[in-house]
Amino acid sequence: MKSNFKYDKLTPMLKHYVDVKNDFRDSILLYRVGDFYESFFDDAIITSKALSLTLTGKDCGHEKKAPMCGVPHHVIDSYAFKLVKQGYKVALCDQVEDPKEAKGLVKRAITRVITPGTITDMESLDNRENNYLLSLFQNDYGLSISYCDISTGKLVCLEIKGLSSSLAKKAIDQIERINPSEILINSDFSDNVLKRYFNDNEIFLNYIENPKDYLNRASMIKNHLGETNFKKISNMRLAILSLANLIDYIYKYHKDNLSHINNIEVLEINDYMQLEANTRRNLELHRNLNNNTKENTLLSILDKADTVMGSRLINEYLERPLIDRDKINRRLDIVESFLEDRILSNNISNILSDVYDLERLIAKISYKRANARDFISIKNSIANMPKLREILEASESEQIRNIALNLPDVSDIYELIDKAIVDDPPLGISEGGIIKDKYNTELDSLKIASKNAQSDLILYENEEKEKTAIKNYKIVFNKNNGYSIEITKANLDKVPKNYVRKQTLKNQERYTSERLEEIANIILGGKDKLNELEYKIFSNIREKILANTIKLQALAKMLAMIDALNTFAKIALENSYIRPKLRDDNIIKIKDGRHPVIENNLKENEFIPNDTDIGSRENLIQIITGPNMAGKSTYMRQMAIIIILAQIGSFVPARACEISICDQVFTRIGASDNISKGESTFMLEMNEVSNILKNSTKDSFVILDEVGRGTSSDDGLSIAMAIVEYLSKHKKVKTVFATHFHELTILEDELENVTNLKIEILEENNNLVFLRKIKKGKSDRSYGIEVAKLSGLPNEIIDNAKIIMDKLSTNEIFEINKSKELSSSIADISNQKILAIKNLASAVDINSLTPIEAINKLNDLLKKIGEL
Numbered sequence: 001m002k003s004n005f006k007y008d009k010l011t012p013m014l015k016h017y018v019d020v021k022n023d024f025r026d027s028i029l030l031y032r033v034g035d036f037y038e039s040f041f042d043d044a045i046i047t048s049k050a051l052s053l054t055l056t057g058k059d060c061g062h063e064k065k066a067p068m069c070g071v072p073h074h075v076i077d078s079y080a081f082k083l084v085k086q087g088y089k090v091a092l093c094d095q096v097e098d099p100k101e102a103k104g105l106v107k108r109a110i111t112r113v114i115t116p117g118t119i120t121d122m123e124s125l126d127n128r129e130n131n132y133l134l135s136l137f138q139n140d141y142g143l144s145i146s147y148c149d150i151s152t153g154k155l156v157c158l159e160i161k162g163l164s165s166s167l168a169k170k171a172i173d174q175i176e177r178i179n180p181s182e183i184l185i186n187s188d189f190s191d192n193v194l195k196r197y198f199n200d201n202e203i204f205l206n207y208i209e210n211p212k213d214y215l216n217r218a219s220m221i222k223n224h225l226g227e228t229n230f231k232k233i234s235n236m237r238l239a240i241l242s243l244a245n246l247i248d249y250i251y252k253y254h255k256d257n258l259s260h261i262n263n264i265e266v267l268e269i270n271d272y273m274q275l276e277a278n279t280r281r282n283l284e285l286h287r288n289l290n291n292n293t294k295e296n297t298l299l300s301i302l303d304k305a306d307t308v309m310g311s312r313l314i315n316e317y318l319e320r321p322l323i324d325r326d327k328i329n330r331r332l333d334i335v336e337s338f339l340e341d342r343i344l345s346n347n348i349s350n351i352l353s354d355v356y357d358l359e360r361l362i363a364k365i366s367y368k369r370a371n372a373r374d375f376i377s378i379k380n381s382i383a384n385m386p387k388l389r390e391i392l393e394a395s396e397s398e399q400i401r402n403i404a405l406n407l408p409d410v411s412d413i414y415e416l417i418d419k420a421i422v423d424d425p426p427l428g429i430s431e432g433g434i435i436k437d438k439y440n441t442e443l444d445s446l447k448i449a450s451k452n453a454q455s456d457l458i459l460y461e462n463e464e465k466e467k468t469a470i471k472n473y474k475i476v477f478n479k480n481n482g483y484s485i486e487i488t489k490a491n492l493d494k495v496p497k498n499y500v501r502k503q504t505l506k507n508q509e510r511y512t513s514e515r516l517e518e519i520a521n522i523i524l525g526g527k528d529k530l531n532e533l534e535y536k537i538f539s540n541i542r543e544k545i546l547a548n549t550i551k552l553q554a555l556a557k558m559l560a561m562i563d564a565l566n567t568f569a570k571i572a573l574e575n576s577y578i579r580p581k582l583r584d585d586n587i588i589k590i591k592d593g594r595h596p597v598i599e600n601n602l603k604e605n606e607f608i609p610n611d612t613d614i615g616s617r618e619n620l621i622q623i624i625t626g627p628n629m630a631g632k633s634t635y636m637r638q639m640a641i642i643i644i645l646a647q648i649g650s651f652v653p654a655r656a657c658e659i660s661i662c663d664q665v666f667t668r669i670g671a672s673d674n675i676s677k678g679e680s681t682f683m684l685e686m687n688e689v690s691n692i693l694k695n696s697t698k699d700s701f702v703i704l705d706e707v708g709r710g711t712s713s714d715d716g717l718s719i720a721m722a723i724v725e726y727l728s729k730h731k732k733v734k735t736v737f738a739t740h741f742h743e744l745t746i747l748e749d750e751l752e753n754v755t756n757l758k759i760e761i762l763e764e765n766n767n768l769v770f771l772r773k774i775k776k777g778k779s780d781r782s783y784g785i786e787v788a789k790l791s792g793l794p795n796e797i798i799d800n801a802k803i804i805m806d807k808l809s810t811n812e813i814f815e816i817n818k819s820k821e822l823s824s825s826i827a828d829i830s831n832q833k834i835l836a837i838k839n840l841a842s843a844v845d846i847n848s849l850t851p852i853e854a855i856n857k858l859n860d861l862l863k864k865i866g867e868l
């Protein structure tokens with residue numbers, strides 16, 4: 001399209017547009033013109049389609065107009081977000097000098113490039129989740145990840161060590177935890193596993209040219225984040241490289257002030273429970289397996305925080321369960337104190353529900369996109385801090401009182417905003433109406449002068465009305481023409497000579513006079529001055545608030561912590577959770593444990609609780625048998641979830657619970673195909689099991705659900721047995737193994753640490769009743785056919801299946817019919833059915849039947865014959 005327009009013939013502005021676009025070819029360029037961001041040429045066509053906006057044209061020096069599409073500047077963030085959601089990068093080219101002072105074309109430059117990871121618009125982002133931009137650096141020496149949520153300022157760095165063969169997998173686990181919206185990766189990375197992962201998952205990727213100059217990279221980090229921050233990572237060479245790419249990308253594309261990004265958190269991944277990506281998915285911690293949303297996940301149970309900051313922290317807790325006993329107990333102590341003091345907990349809840357998203361508000365102030373309403377939100381959020389401090393100080397718990405001691409004092413910020421900003425300011429920041437009276441004397445005198453001029457105007461209007469004797473004489477204001485005297489055509493003969501005509505309208509004429517000009521100049525000039533001064537004062541207040549960034553961020557962090565732990569207390573109360581005790585002998589004992597999500601979907605008392613006792617020498621590996629649908633998977637998942645809940649510092653759904661801290665939880669559940677990755681269901685299953693066997697330790701907890709079912713029964717059973725033997729003899733890791741291979745239960749007698757468990761059912765009048773109770777012992781069979789019957793499979797299939805099963809159990813089907821096709825076996829079965837009908841018919845005693853009974857019997861027989 002652009003090639004149809006010769007560059008030399010373009011107007012200067014469009015030449016500049018094309019020049020800028022050449023530097024940002026991969027982005028949609030939106031170019032500030034007056035109150036609009038405009039796109040031209042091909043970008044205009046894309047923008048108009050993507051945003052359903054009208055495509056117009058602009059004179060461009062050619063006969064034909066250049067395609068043009070515009071977006072009002074005040075809604076640019078939401079439109080840019082829509083484009084980014086559709087996979088585009090958006091470059092904003094702003095006016096970087098005051099148009100009034102510009103000589104020739106107003107100077108413009110790219111101020112922001114918006115991508116999924118750099119969105120900062122509060123309205124567009126999900127406020128209960130972080131929005132991370134992640135940078136991954138990989139070379140022959142290892143791998144590091146740095147990630148940042150620009151909208152809150154959170155910045156984290158980590159290095160992944162270990163065997164090079166396992167690095168990529170560990171990186172993927174971290175990526176899945178962090179759940180970034182965009183990834184930066186050095187363009188010369190060579191890991192095939194990562195390459196495949198990026199290909200298979202729709203990730204917004206940016207390849208970053210690998211800069212060779214290491215020292216330069218390090219000093220760039222120092223420049224942006226300071227010496228103290230740099231010291232935290234000075235001996236982490238790989239982390240420096242991923243962080244440098246991240247910082248470079250952020251600052252290159254965000255010309256704003258980013259003073260809210262001021263702290264590097266160095267994360268040691270081994271300080272947290274290891275939870276692999278597939279385990280997180282299987283346990284449905286953040287997303288469900290059904291439609292990948294938050295619905296029916298553990299997070300949905302926990303995410304009841306009063307503030308969005310609390311929500312994000314709960315998310316983070318769930319991403320990284322703790323393994324440090326003291327840290328876990330510290331969280332649990334606070335939860336317990338809140339739970340014991342209901343008045344305190346309710347008061348905290350009430351206060352916090354009036355707190356806005358301080359983290360994102362501070363960020364917004366830092367990149368200068370906050371308005372006066374945001375200041376009021378900050379003021380209202382901190383208005384209740386003295387009350388919060390007071391109630392925390394009054395607590396009986398020393399830990400809670402310590403929280404009060406550590407709450408930063410932000411009363412000066414409250415006072416500043418309260419003194420300076422009106423309670424209900426406008427959205428805009430350049431049209432005045434923001435600053436309170438008595439805050440600034442210069443502003444006050446300007447306001448008085450402007451008010452006086454307004455009175456002069458009214459006075460002048462009244463005097464002139466009287467003098468001219470024009471009844472409907474009036475002075476009007478209009479944005480383009482300023483103040484004018486409006487006189488209807490019928491009164492034109494009464495217009496004084498000193499009036500100068502300004503404009504002719506259909507029924508009236510507009511005039512001005514020397515005196516009116518004088519007054520108007522004071523009003524309008526005063527208004528401009530007023531607005532300018534208000535803006536200056538507003539900017540000054542913004543700087544003062546910014547100077548308190550660290551204090552406000554510390555407050556936000558503490559409020560998030562109080563909120564998260566108070567939420568745990570509220571959930572514990574509502575759902576009858578109890579405090580888990582921590583022990584260190586590898587044993588886990590749970591009395592009446594429940595699955596928090598499934599229980600939540602059932603009516604009260606419908607969920608059947610079950611006990612757990614695992615980890616002792618004779619009770620390390622548990623083989624669970626029981627019918628389909630009995631509740632085996634639920635039971636195993638509930639154990640893992642209770643462990644995770646305990647280690648994030650939450651109370652747990654049980655009547656009593658003692659946990660030995662687990663370093664890792666592994667799950668091998670379900671048979672999700674992975675054909676696109678070149679792996680069959682069985683291959684995937686074996687890969688996962690082999691990973692568990694390699695990486696689990698005696699402190700881990702392992703769930704294996706029906707391992708071995710992906711191949712023939714003989715192969716599957718043999719593999720399952722060998723796995724249990726290996727776990728029992730070599731790994732000695734707490735394992736629960738649910739299976740339909742009942743032969744596995746013989747291992748209880750052969751291996752000292754294996755125990756059998758079963759889930760009981762009742763068979764009543766040919767129907768199954770699920771009791772959902774776990775007991776010691778083994779189940780005799782799987783009742784698959786009975787469960788299939790419950791699913792509504794046609795009776796014919798169910799009956800046939802029963803007959804086939806009888807034959808299978810005696811091996812008849814193979815022995816009698818070795819030479820026959822399966823279809824003739826089925827024919828055999830039909831013959832048996834005919835025999836059954838014959839038997840039924842011959843059992844009828846005609847003499848004892850009433851006519852009605854005879855008809856019914858005949859009906860039954862005909863029905864059975866019809867089923868043949």
Ligand SMILES: Nc1ncnc2c1ncn2[C@@H]1O[C@H](COP(=O)(O)OP(=O)(O)OP(=O)(O)O)[C@@H](O)[C@H]1O
Nearest residue numbers: 606607608609627628629630631632633634635772
């Ligand atoms: N303890 C329980 N109390 C009440 N309902 C339960 C309980 N456990 C399981 N259920 C219900 O039974 C359903 C089936 O449970 P689950 O998937 O755990 O069975 P399963 O034994 O693993 O079956 P399969 O062998 O077919 O995989 C669950 O979705 C849940 O609705």
